[in-house]
Amino acid sequence: MTKAAVMGSGSWGTAYAKVLADAGTDVMMWARRAELAQCIEERNENRDYLRGIILPERLHATADPAAALEDADIVVLAVPSQTLRTNLGAWKEMLPPDATLMSLAKGIEMDTLLRMSQVITQVTKADQSRVAVLSGPNLAREIAESQPAATVIACPDSSRAISLQKACHTMYFRPYTNADVIGCEIGGACKNVIALACGMAAGVGLGVNTIASIITRGLAEITRLGVALGANPATLAGLAGVGDLVATCTSSLSRNRSFGEALGRGGSMAEAQAATHGQVAEGVKSCTSVQALANSYGVEMPLTNAVHQVCHEEQAVLDAVQQLLGRRMKPE
Numbered sequence: 284m285t286k287a288a289v290m291g292s293g294s295w296g297t298a299y300a301k302v303l304a305d306a307g308t309d310v311m312m313w314a315r316r317a318e319l320a321q322c323i324e325e326r327n328e329n330r331d332y333l334r335g336i337i338l339p340e341r342l343h344a345t346a347d348p349a350a351a352l353e354d355a356d357i358v359v360l361a362v363p364s365q366t367l368r369t370n371l372g373a374w375k376e377m378l379p380p381d382a383t384l385m386s387l388a389k390g391i392e393m394d395t396l397l398r399m400s401q402v403i404t405q406v407t408k409a410d411q412s413r414v415a416v417l418s419g420p421n422l423a424r425e426i427a428e429s430q431p432a433a434t435v436i437a438c439p440d441s442s443r444a445i446s447l448q449k450a451c452h453t454m455y456f457r458p459y460t461n462a463d464v465i466g467c468e469i470g471g472a473c474k475n476v477i478a479l480a481c482g483m484a485a486g487v488g489l490g491v492n493t494i495a496s497i498i499t500r501g502l503a504e505i506t507r508l509g510v511a512l513g514a515n516p517a518t519l520a521g522l523a524g525v526g527d528l529v530a531t532c533t534s535s536l537s538r539n540r541s542f543g544e545a546l547g548r549g550g551s552m553a554e555a556q557a558a559t560h561g562q563v564a565e566g567v568k569s570c571t572s573v574q575a576l577a578n579s580y581g582v583e584m585p586l587t588n589a590v591h592q593v594c595h596e597e598q599a600v601l602d603a604v605q606q607l608l609g610r611r612m613k614p615e
């Protein structure tokens with residue numbers, strides 16, 4: 284029987300742990316707070332992040348990272364991208380030596396500009412063949428409600444990718460394998476920034492034409508960056524690119540879109556944070572790291588720049604819109 288440790292009990296960690304358990308994998312979740320671990324263990328519910336969802340009996344939880352990681356074949360890293368390095372630093376001596384390390388996080392580390400798989404190899408010294416990422420149109424609550432969705436598991440080692448695929452395949456969750464780790468990670472991190480832009484547009488009252496234009500031009504700039512970094516453009520046309528971009532840019536369940544919408548309605552950064560109910564909207568920090576990464580490769584990302592200006596340079600949303608529309612004309 285495959286054993287998975289899910290390190291992080293937020294919305295997605297919990298929903299994905301449920302998928303693994305529904306697929307027949309033994310799952311032990313790690314929660315930072317002992318009360319939350321106890322609630323999951325005793326009541327089969329994560330009341331803080333997925334209230335009302337009954338979790339499977341075979342899913343267990345602990346606040347002790349060593350107990351969660353013991354004998355795990357798969358270690359699922361489900362903490363926010365900006366804390367992953369610190370968390371891994373604390374856990375690295377406890378990681379089983381041959382376990383596959385799989386990131387669920389969608390972000391680019393500030394300062395280092397590293398992708399999550401790079402942070403994992405750097406901190407743990409694991410060979411990159413042991414490191415995988417999962418990314419796709421996977422809004423946690425919909426997955427927890429067993430609504431059908433597909434995803435991508437990327438790993439340089441195809442046999443590990445297939446084992447990961449088997450460990451989470453259910454009648455509502457369909458994972459595809461892919462060797463393109465870079466494309467999956469760039470798609471996942473950048474779509475959060477574009478979802479902020481869509482939220483901002485909706486918040487100031489703009490309609491579907493505007494949102495569709497942002498999604499499409501957002502995909503163009505994400506693809507430019509991905510290709511510059513060595514991604515396969517086909518990955519960005521797939522589930523981890525356009526699929527996730529559409530889900531995040533159009534759903535009221537998205538924390539990034541909700542955050543942007545609150546800013547567009549004239550809210551402050553603190554009010555926008557409240558709109559995500561204390562959960563992480565990764566794009567708010569990643570717009571800084573994605574912008575810096577793009578600049579270092581000479582890649583033009585005008586929407587990302589506009590989001591950065593609104594979030595961190597006090598620009599008004601309507602001024603950012605005017606600035607985008609005033610750019611020089613060019614072919615598509």
Ligand SMILES: NC(=O)c1ccc[n+]([C@@H]2O[C@H](COP(=O)([O-])OP(=O)(O)OC[C@H]3O[C@@H](n4cnc5c(N)ncnc54)[C@H](O)[C@@H]3O)[C@@H](O)[C@H]2O)c1
Binds near residue numbers: 296422423424
């Ligand atoms: N929620 C989704 O629908 C979804 C879907 C796919 C991917 N993701 C990605 O998964 C990652 C995790 O997102 P989430 O939705 O579970 O976020 P969340 O905000 O719901 O939960 C974050 C979890 O990390 C924990 N945490 C926060 N700071 C921490 C720290 N310093 N050390 C250890 N743990 C800490 C929190 O206690 C919580 O359990 C993000 O990168 C997100 O982009 C989320």
Ligand SMILES: O=P(O)(O)OC[C@H](O)CO
Binds near residue numbers: 421422530
């Ligand atoms: O709620 P968000 O904006 O973090 O997006 C959630 C997922 O990444 C969608 O796939």
